[in-house]
Amino acid sequence: MFSSFRQAMAWLHTWFGLTLGFILMVVFFFGSLSVFDREIDRWSIPETRFEPQVMPSFDEMLLPILRSVQPNEQDYNTNMPLLHDLSQGPMTPRTELPADEFWAYTTHRDPVLIMGVGFRVPHPLDPEGHNHIHGNITIDPRTGKALPDDQLKIGSDFFYPMHFSLNWNWNRIGIYIIGIAAFIMMAALVSGVIIHRKRFREFFTFRPDKQPQRSVLDLHNLTGMVALPFHFFFTFTGILIFASFFFFPVTQTQLQPLHDHHEMVEANETGLPHDRAGVPVQITSIDAMVAKAKQRWAEKDMPGEVGFLQINHVDDANSYVSIYRAGSDRVALVGEGMHFNATTGKLIREEPPRSAVSEINEFLTGLHLQHFEHWLLRWLYVFGSLVGAICIATGFIFFVEKRKRQHTLQGSSGSQVVDALVVTTVTGMLVATVSMLVANRLLPAEMVGKGYWEQVVFWGSWSVMLLHAFWRSSAVRHMRISPAWREQSILFAVLAVAAVILNWITTGDHLLKTAFHYWPVAGVDLSLLVSSAIAIYAARYLKKRENVAVHKAIEFSAQNLEAKHG
C-alpha cells in the first residue's frame, strides 16, 4: 500500500489527526484554561473574591458546620433506592441518615473551603460496598458562613472536566473518548517527528509571507517541534492518570472481589479500621492532631499546611482521622499522610517513605495536575498548551489548503466540510467559552438553575457557531478563505470586551481596582482583553488575505474556463 515507511507514517499522521484532532483541540484549549480554573471560579462567583486562607480550626468552626449538613436531595433520590436493602425494612428518611465520614479540602489558590459529609445507609444491599449518600458545603473560612454551593464554579466544575471528559458523563464515555484521542496523539507525535525529521535542520523557520500552504506547514512543524517535550509528557501523564479508567469496566466488575479483598488486607496492615465497630464514642480534639501532624512534617524538613482532612467512621470506636499536607511547594502530589485514632488522639500510622516507583508516579501525575505554587510555571503551561492548540489547528488548515484546489476541480466538498469543522473548533469554541462568561454576568446570582442555563448558553452558542461555519463555508469551494473565520473572530473580540465591562458593572471590580490588588480577577480580565486584541488583529489580517484569495480565485476560474474552451 505504501512505498516507504515515511509515507505510511504520513498517512497515519494525516488521518488520525483529522479524525481525533477536533477532540484534541478541545483538550488542549480547556487544558490551558484549567491551569487557572480557580481564578476563573473567583471571576464567576463574586462572593468568593477574597484572599486564600489556611484551614481554620476544626473543633471550633468546621465540626459544628459539618454536623449541620444534610444529605443532598438529588443524590438521595437517585442512589438511596439502589443502595438500600428493602427486605430489611423501609428506607431511612433523608434527614435521619447518620453521618459516617467528614472531609474538608483546600489549596493555596482556594479562598473558599469545600467540605462534605458521607452519610451511611443503615441497611445496605451490599455491606462491603461504599454505601454513602453525600452532602457538600462551601464556606467562607474567615467567618464560617456558607457560600452558594449551587452556583456553577465555571473554572473547576465546567472548564476543567471539559478538559478530560468533555462533560459527557454518561457511562464515562467522555473519558474514554479522550483516552483514545490521547493514544492517537502519541501516535501522531511519533509519526510527525518521523515525517518531518529533516525539519531539525531549519528548526526555527516560519515564513508567513510564503503561500498559505507553506507558511501554515511551517507553523505546524515549528509549534510541534518546540513544544515536543511538553506535548509528549502531558499526553503521557494524562494517559497515566486515567490508566485505571482505560481498562474499561474491568476494575469495577471482574476485579471487584480482588479490590475488596485488597482493602481488607490493607486495613489489617495499616491498622486503619476498615469497618465500624458499632460502639458509639465521642471524638476528641482534632486541632491537637493537626498540630501534631504539622510538627512531624516540620521535623521531616517539610513544614506545611493541611490540604485535606478526613474523619472516617464518625462517632464510632473505630473512628480515625487522616490528615494530608498541602503539597504546594513541590511537583509530586505528596500527602505525607498522618492517621490518628479519633477517640484517643494517638498516632496510628505515619505513611512510610515511598518506593521509587510510587515516587516517579507521583512526580508524573503531579507534573500534570500542577497543584504547586509557581506562577511562572503555570504561565509556561498555558503557553505550552496554546502552542499545542496552534499545532493542531495549523495541521487542519494545512489539510484544507493542500486539498482545496484538487477538491474544487473534482467537485468534492471534503475540504469545505473540514474547514467548517475547524472554524467551529477554533473560533467557535472561543465564542462559546466567552459567551458562557457573559451569561454568567448577565444572569442574576439568585436565579434557580443558573449553572444549568450557563451551560445551555455554552453549548447553544457553540452549535450556532457550527451552523454559521457551515453556512459560510462555500467560499472554500471557490478557492477562497471562509469568511466565518473573520466573523467569528470579531464576535469573540466583542464578547470578550463585553465580559470585562459586565464584570465591572455587576461587581464594581474594574482593572484599576483589581490590578496589583486582586490578581485572580485582574488576570481573567486582562487575558480577555489581550485575546480580544489578538482576535481583532487576526480579523484584519484575514480580511487582507481574503482579498488576495479573491483575486487568485478569479484567476483560477479564468484559467479553468480557458482550459475548458481550448
Place this chain on the structure above:
Amino acid sequence: MVEIICWIAAIFTTMLGMASLSLSLPNHWRQVTGIETSLPSRSEQLSLRILGYSSLVVALLLCLAADHPTMAVLVWVMLLSLAAKGIATILTWRQHWLKPLLWLFNQTSQAKRSG
C-alpha cells in the same frame, strides 16, 4: 525576589542559547546575514554550538538556584520551548536583532583569518 532574578536571567540565557544554535544552522545563518551564498565556517559553527549549549546549561543552573530541583527541571524544559518559539519569531520578523551575535563571531573568525 532572588528567584525572580534567576528566572529572568534564565529566560535571557535560553534565548541566547537558542539564538546561537539557530545561527549555527546554514539556513538561519543566511537569513541573518541576508546573503544567499554565505555559510558559517566549520569553526564558526562549532563555537556557536558551544556557546549555544553552554548557555542552555547555565540556564539550567539558574533554574536550579531558584527552585526545588523537581520544579526547576520543568521550568527549564518549558523555557527551552518558549525560547525556541521566541527565536523563531525574531527570525521571522526582526532578524536584525540577531546581527550583534553574528558580528561577534564574524569578528573572531576575521581576526583568525587575518592573523
